[in-house]
Amino acid sequence: xxxxxxxxxxxxxxxxxxxxxxxxxxxxxxxxxxxxxxxxxxxxxxxxxxxxxxxxxxxxxxxxxxxxxxxxxxxxxxxxxxxxxxxxxxxxxxxxxxxxxxxxxxxxxxxxxxxxxxxxxxxxxxxxxxxxxxxxxxxxxxxxxxxxxxxxxxxxxxxxxxxxxxxxxxxxxxxxxxxxxxxxxxxxxxxxxxxxxxxxxxxxxxxxxxxxxxxxxxxxxxxxxxxxxxxxxxxxxxxxxxxxxxxxxxxxxxxxxxxxxxxxxxxxxxxxxxxxxxxxxxxxxxxxxxxxxxxxxxxxxxxxxxxxxxxxxxxxxxxxxxxxxxxxxxxxxxxxxxxxxxxxxxxxxxxxxxxxxxxxxxxxxxxxxxxxxxxxxxxxxxxxxxxxxxxxxxxxxxxxxxxxxxxxxxxxxxxxxxxxxxxxxxxxxxxxxxxxxxxxxxxxxx
Amino acid sequence: xxxxxxxxxxxxxxxxxxxxxxxxxxxxxxxxxxxxxxxxxxxxxxxxxxxxxxxxxxxxxxxxxxxxxxxxxxxxxxxxxxxxxxxxxxxxxxxxxxxxxxxxxxxxxxxxxxxxxxxxxxxxxxxxxxxxxxxxxxxxxxxxxxxxxxxxxxxxxxxxxxxxxxxxxxxxxxxxxxxxxxxxxxxxxxxxxxxxxxxxxxxxxxxxxxxxxxxxxxxxxxxxxxxxxxxxxxxxxxxxxxxxxxxxxxxxxxxxxxxxxxxxxxxxxxxxxxxxxxxxxxxxxxxxxxxxxxxxxxxxxxxxxxxxxxxxxxxxxxxxxxxxxxxxxxxxxxxxxxxxxxxxxxxxxxx
Numbered sequence: 001x002x003x004x005x006x007x008x009x010x011x012x013x014x015x016x017x018x019x020x021x022x023x024x025x026x027x028x029x030x031x032x033x034x035x036x037x038x039x040x041x042x043x044x045x046x047x048x049x050x051x052x053x054x055x056x057x058x059x060x061x062x063x064x065x066x067x068x069x070x071x072x073x074x075x076x077x078x079x080x081x082x083x084x085x086x087x088x089x090x091x092x093x094x095x096x097x098x099x100x101x102x103x104x105x106x107x108x109x110x111x112x113x114x115x116x117x118x119x120x121x122x123x124x125x126x127x128x129x130x131x132x133x134x135x136x137x138x139x140x141x142x143x144x145x146x147x148x149x150x151x152x153x154x155x156x157x158x159x160x161x162x163x164x165x166x167x168x169x170x171x172x173x174x175x176x177x178x179x180x181x182x183x184x185x186x187x188x189x190x191x192x193x194x195x196x197x198x199x200x201x202x203x204x205x206x207x208x209x210x211x212x213x214x215x216x217x218x219x220x221x222x223x224x225x226x227x228x229x230x231x232x233x234x235x236x237x238x239x240x241x242x243x244x245x246x247x248x249x250x251x252x253x254x255x256x257x258x259x260x261x262x263x264x265x266x267x268x269x270x271x272x273x274x275x276x277x278x279x280x281x282x283x284x285x286x287x288x289x290x291x292x293x294x295x296x297x298x299x300x301x302x303x304x305x306x307x308x309x310x311x312x313x314x315x316x317x318x319x320x321x322x323x324x325x326x327x328x329x330x331x332x333x334x335x336x337x338x339x340x341x342x343x344x345x346x347x348x349x350x351x352x353x354x355x356x357x358x359x360x361x362x363x364x365x366x367x368x369x370x371x372x373x374x375x376x377x378x379x380x381x382x383x384x385x386x387x388x389x390x391x392x393x394x395x396x397x398x399x400x401x402x403x404x405x406x407x408x409x410x411x412x413x414x415x416x417x418x419x420x421x422x423x424x425x426x427x428x429x430x431x432x433x434x435x436x437x438x439x440x441x442x443x444x445x446x
Numbered sequence: 447x448x449x450x451x452x453x454x455x456x457x458x459x460x461x462x463x464x465x466x467x468x469x470x471x472x473x474x475x476x477x478x479x480x481x482x483x484x485x486x487x488x489x490x491x492x493x494x495x496x497x498x499x500x501x502x503x504x505x506x507x508x509x510x511x512x513x514x515x516x517x518x519x520x521x522x523x524x525x526x527x528x529x530x531x532x533x534x535x536x537x538x539x540x541x542x543x544x545x546x547x548x549x550x551x552x553x554x555x556x557x558x559x560x561x562x563x564x565x566x567x568x569x570x571x572x573x574x575x576x577x578x579x580x581x582x583x584x585x586x587x588x589x590x591x592x593x594x595x596x597x598x599x600x601x602x603x604x605x606x607x608x609x610x611x612x613x614x615x616x617x618x619x620x621x622x623x624x625x626x627x628x629x630x631x632x633x634x635x636x637x638x639x640x641x642x643x644x645x646x647x648x649x650x651x652x653x654x655x656x657x658x659x660x661x662x663x664x665x666x667x668x669x670x671x672x673x674x675x676x677x678x679x680x681x682x683x684x685x686x687x688x689x690x691x692x693x694x695x696x697x698x699x700x701x702x703x704x705x706x707x708x709x710x711x712x713x714x715x716x717x718x719x720x721x722x723x724x725x726x727x728x729x730x731x732x733x734x735x736x737x738x739x740x741x742x743x744x745x746x747x748x749x750x751x752x753x754x755x756x757x758x759x760x761x762x763x764x765x766x767x768x769x770x771x772x773x774x775x776x777x778x779x780x781x782x783x784x785x786x787x788x789x790x791x792x793x794x795x796x797x
Contacts (some may be wrong), residue, residue: 049563052474304456329792331456349559375466385669390474392465393452400474446474 006360025199027399042192044370049385052401053429054443059105061085064092065408065438069175069360069428070123070133071422073099073369076201076420077128081369081424082108088121088419088434090116094123094132094170096154102428102441108154117141124178128152129160129212131184133173136166144172148183148212163215167191169201172351177249179367182210183218185259187246190220190326196234199243200226204261206276213407215281221259221279223248223266238293242314249296253366258282258333260300260307265293268309270333285309285336299363299375305331306394313357313382317411318347323357325379327394334380342377342397355382356414360420371423376400376444378423388432400446408437447509462730462738462756463708471743472595476553478567479670480580483602484611484618485573486729488631492665493603494569497536499667504535506564508544510571510580529561535719539559545569546583546590553593560645565781568670571791574617577624578727578748598673601625601655605636614653616693621693622651623772624728626673631660654697654770669715693725698778700785702767705736710792711744715751723749725776732760744769 028197028354061067070086081100087093096109112122113134118141122133131150136142144166149157165172170189189201203222209215224246225232235244244266257274265318267286271279286295296312307330313323325342341360350356361379364372377389377397389397407415412435419434429442453461461467468474483489496502529552530538539548555561571577584596588725601621603612603717608630611618628648633641649656656674658665709731719726726748732741733754739759745752771781 051563051565301458306456318689329456345557346559349557373460375460388474390456390466392461393458395452398474446469 009219014242020282031366032382037388040264049402049404051403051405052094052444052446053386054445055403055405056102056428056441056443057105057275058437058441059097059107059439060408060436061095061097061438062107062110064095064110065091065433066435067419067432067438068119068121068434069420070094071420071432072123072125072130072365073367073422074125074128074130074154075369076154077152080108080154082157083422083430083439084123084125084151085432085439086120086132087113089119093120096151096157097439098154099424099428099441102426104438105441109157111157115141118143118172122173122175124176124184124365125151125285126179126181129178129181129209130157131176131209133176133186133188135172135174137171138165138303139171139198141171142166144170144189146163146173146176146188146207146215148188148209148215150212160212161215163207164204165190167193169198170186171201174202174245175247177250177251178209179365180251180253180256183207183251184185184215185249185251186208186445187249189338190217193222195226195228195239196228196360197226197244199241200234200245200313201243202245203247204259204271204279206250206259206273219273219276219279221271222282223260223263223269226266235266236334237421238288238411240292240294240314240320241265242294243435247295247312248363250298250362250363252300252302253297254302255300256417258300260298261311262295263296264295266295268295268298269337270298283334283336285338287311287326287338294320296359297361297363299361300330301364304374305329306391307336308361308377310358312359313355314394316354318351319357321347323359325358325361325377325389327391327397329394340395340397341401342379342383342387344384344387345427350383350415354415354417356427357381357383358373359418362421362423365422369424371425371427378421379432380418380421382417382419382434383413384418385416386418386421386429386440386442388444390446401444403431403440403442405437405440408433408435410436412436451511462740462742463735464742464754464756467740467756467758469758473546473598474597475593475742476565476567477597477671478564478569478594479586479597480569480571480577480599481598481602481670482571482575482577482621482625483573483609483616483629484604484621487573487602487603487604487608488629488660489570489573492600492629492631492660492670492695493568496568496667496670497532498534501538501667502534502536502566503566504565504576505537506567507532507536507538508545508548508552508567508569509538509540510569510575519767524551529555531562535562535564537564538578545580545643561794568669576617576620577673578620581624581728581747582750585745585747585752591752598670599625599648600629600670602631603648605630605641605644606632607627609640609647610648610740619651619693620727622648622655623697625652625655628652628655628657628671629665629669632659633659644727647652652697657793659754662685693694694775695772696775696777697770698781700731700767700769700771700781702734705734706767707789708735708737710788711735711785713792714788715746716750717788718784719749719751722773722776725774726771729769732757732767733769734765734767740797741765 068086068088204218259271307328311323388401417434
């Protein structure tokens, strides 16, 4: 473990008050009128659609609108509603946006990463504490790990500690889950983990942060066969070979003894974490083969005995089509049964540019600032936009809303690439572009 | 056979008997406006103005000619539906064949990116069209009811010859009776006396409808997107005598303050439909059902019952069930007696 000083991000507005003023000016001018209104729902070359969403605002995030998959809402001590966003890649670390008025979002803080060979990608807040994941481009680089911040003053996040996860075989932390103020559950590697295949470096780790200045690991689990010395053979490689490694590791208060773990090419697993030091696998499910791997998120719908499982599309031009949101009958957690998928439009209309297919969904994060629904699934599908599904009949999910904005100016793929979505308890929908387009604030109109 | 539902398999505190509770009646379905009116009433002028307005942006216009008379059957089968792109994100499709097929093709073409995305469907019927079959097409999920919801039925009546048409043509009367809104056109060239007489007759035929008066074709575009039915029950309050020239068509409001038991209401409606289906022209209202948190929108057209929709909230303080019946020759008393009988039997069965 290292102290966080080296990592502590530079805070733009903290430098000079004068600069902060000009930054807020930029922020104001960056708030665009909803682009959709001009198009009136007419399909453009890239299939622009707005069906049953109302666009409240679009913010390019001051020219750094390439966003990852960390979105979390904090109610600041002064009452402001702050949306914390992780960036998809360097140079920016995270951005805080005041979304108290979602029609007029304001950037209040935007920080830089200390190194260009790293990315933050994922973050979560709980009260005035924020956890940020750091992953390096290559194994063995630093800093790789997890940083905790005191965000009681959103303009000036203060680093509390840095939990080092670097190592000769490690890229650090890709994704984390933190909503109880006590434990960070994360997809991470470590200095002492030697994978059987270089792609399989990240696994599930549970970090006790009850003393935020001294985070400590209390448990871990890896898929058998992925660590050297395991007594089972390594798993077979999938054609796209994205690795047998952990992605989302969701834990909910309804079942604090369960971790719902997506494992990329290794499918998904339900872990019994009642003894955090010794997680045990209860069940697993995978769609690959014949599908092409990259399982991303598992969201249980406890009352309903259902489970949402997403793939991530990682290839351009829909080469890995179909990448889907799956619905599982999870009434018996030891026997998960896929019963349907959320229908996607014909991929050919979207295949020309960029990625097309499932990625993140709204995850019912168990916090008062997060909307909870077991009737509607909201997911981002890259150039397929944001899509909402009514799953009141889980055997027949129905699409009830679509938001495919026009390609943001300078979009490298020439299309929107919506990457993540979060809905707050006011039912305001926030969705972000992966490359350049920043933040869109929407209302659900269905 | 089991009485189990999806809710029994996968229970949810946030769902009702009829699935997800919805913020509005049409839920996420595509809104449909039906514009009807006698030949030369001014439907096209009204529609063209709407398509150019901001409310009309992104509308798919379907000019429905299948109800026209005098077109050879062979010609009907051979003709094809073609889509024309209009300004303001609108598109137009002339359909002489099956409305359902035309709409399905429009949605499929939209989803395949062949035609622009549209957010509303506007059906302009032929002058002589009976809208009952159109309403039926939208009334069940076996047809179009899953994806489309009829939001407003507008009847255009012109102030110059409207009165004469209403007196002579039963088709024109039925259009006025079934409408949610009536637009009186050409008022600028009609004399005041005739206009007043026409308005009185329309109010007589359809006391529920909002009547808009268009001067030189100008009308609030919202007339084509909003039923204006929020206070329709109040307009329809009390006993309404059978209107002259109404061809035996009557309308009345069934009200009940006590929560209704769904199986009892359902059986009552099924009995009514079994006995008099063809005479149930349009039934629509809100139900206060025992066990449901919000009001349930109930709709039926002839022998078809639309899948009910539970709303998240009541529109006002009045939480009593109220259902408008438009029937041919079925009186309020008869319906009331049937419901009373079923209710009595339903309760005894529960005991």
